[in-house]
Every structure is written in C-alpha cells, then in structure tokens.
Amino acid sequence: MLAYPSGIDLSSRALQHLADILTGHRRRIGFRWCRLTCGRQALLVLAHLRCGDTYARLAAGCRASGALPGAVHNLTAARTHGIPAALAAGDIKCWADKAYQGAGPAVRVPFRGKTLRGWRQRHNRDHAKIRSLGERATATLKCWRLLRKLHCNTNRTTAVVRVILALELAT
Template sequence: AVRAASMKAYVLLDGTLLAIDRIAADRPFYSGKHHRHGINVQVIAGPFGELLWASPALPGAVHDVRAAREHGIVDALDQAGITCWADKGYQGARRTIRVPFRGRWSTLSAGQQAVNRSQAKIRALVERAMATLKTWRLLRKLRCSTTRITATVQAVVVLHQASSAAG
C-alpha cells in the first residue's frame, strides 16, 4: 500500500464503520458514535478517490487515530514522507498527516476557515472510496464471524481493483 501511495501526489485517509449483527454482550464492537455494533476499517484512497487499501478489521469502539496507529499507517506514511489528508479524528497523528484546524467555525480566523474549506474539498474524495467499498452488498451488514471480516473486506478491495483495472 505504501508503494502504491508513494506514486501518488497525496493520499486520503479515513475510517468507516461496517455494520455487523451482534448482541449487546459484544461491547467492544459497539460504536457509541454511531449507536450500533460494527467493525472499524481504515481506508487509504488516491487523489481521485480510488480505493488503494483497506485495513484489517478492528472492533467498532476503536477510535480512528488509534486504529491508524495500531495498523502502522501513521508511521509508514511518515517514514515514506507521503502527504496524507485526514479528518479531525486523526488529531495528534504526525506531520505528514494533515488535519483541519480545531474549534468552532466562529472562533477560527478567516485564514483558518479558508484552509478548512479547501481541506474539506480535498477530503470529500475519500467519501467516494468509502461509497465504493459500501456498494458491495456483502459489506452493508455483515452476518459472519468477526474473525472472517478482515479477509472479506480485503477480498472486496482486490476484486474492486481488478475490475477497475480491467475496465
């Protein structure tokens, strides 16, 4: 993934929650933000929103920046010197991961607002990669063992890349 990302001008990083059918006893898989059980998957997309890589699945309660650190995404992008755009969920990562300024819109200066606006336009393309991933009906609500989800997600990424290369 780092080799493919190094050929790009920049990459986009974001996390998504894939819904699973779990019971309330499975506390680690419950995402308080989304109010449902799910799996956290980190996605690296190219500058045009193409899906480059998806991480192994982690429980839905794991925060995005923690998931990126656990998968080594932060260190790999930093060591390779690849510029990466991410959302506010990655505050405190490292210098190659660019995040918007924090604060309420009214408390930010005009320059900070302009920077956040331009970053939002760039980061909007990662939503295309997320939509591509979630168009696979299999991933809309996973009903399999949580140990099989990583292989399922990575198979979907490979199939998507193969279909987009052929077309």
C-alpha cells in the same frame, strides 16, 4: 481500445456486445439487484477471460488496510497498521478528518471550530476539496450491501474490500 487498470487491450465493440448480452439476460431472468452496471460486469468478465485475472489480481492495485476485529476507532486502527509512522518515514503528506488530530506531522487535519475566519477558513475549505475524492470512495464502499451483511474472518473482509475497490475503479 479500452484502458483498463491491468493493462489489457480490448475493443469497445467486444465490451459493448457482451454488455448487451448481459442486459438481455438480466431482463429475461428479472434480475434487478446488481451493484455493477452491465458494462462494468462485462469489463471484468472480459479481463478474466483475456488475461485470466482473478478478483485478487484485479484488486492488487488498490489500497485497503487489513480489517480489525470489533469496533476500533479510525486513528487506533491506523496506528495499529503503522500508517502514520510509514507516512512520516516516507515524507508523505496525507489529508484526514478531524478524528485524526494528533496522528503526527504527516497527517494533515482541518481546524476545529465553527467560527473560523481568514486563512483558517480557507485552509479548511481547501482541505475539504482535497479529501472529497477519498470521502466519495468511502461512501461508495458503504453502498455495497455485501459489507453490511458480511460475517467472516477479518482477512477475508479485507480481501472483499479490495475487490470492491477494484470493481469501482474498473471504469
């Protein structure tokens, strides 16, 4: 049984069989530029065929705030979407980078400076460990070639980011 975010029951054998077929097809047509492995692509195809899941539904469990037009600083974008206020209202703590200094009590940021000692240095080290998963997810998103060449409505950009997150979290 293969666990999948939308909760389908799927045999590993079916998944492997489709992945093998996709691998052969890619070789025949000479297709090399695909972000997804054949296994991940097979998983999404089977999720669609088994449950009728659309990309929007696959992305429903992922979090990505709406895109804003133009170049907007991270903290400004977060405030525009009401994220610091929502975190404070829900008494939820989050860990952010130094750019979020002054975002509010719910947003924890590292200490500034290169010559930190003692508990401040330990705080920054622990802070970096906590943030590493989010940083990895962001780095993965930046690898998607589609996002560098995307010229469309910001609502559509948000949907594309959510779909990409769903694809990345599928395995």
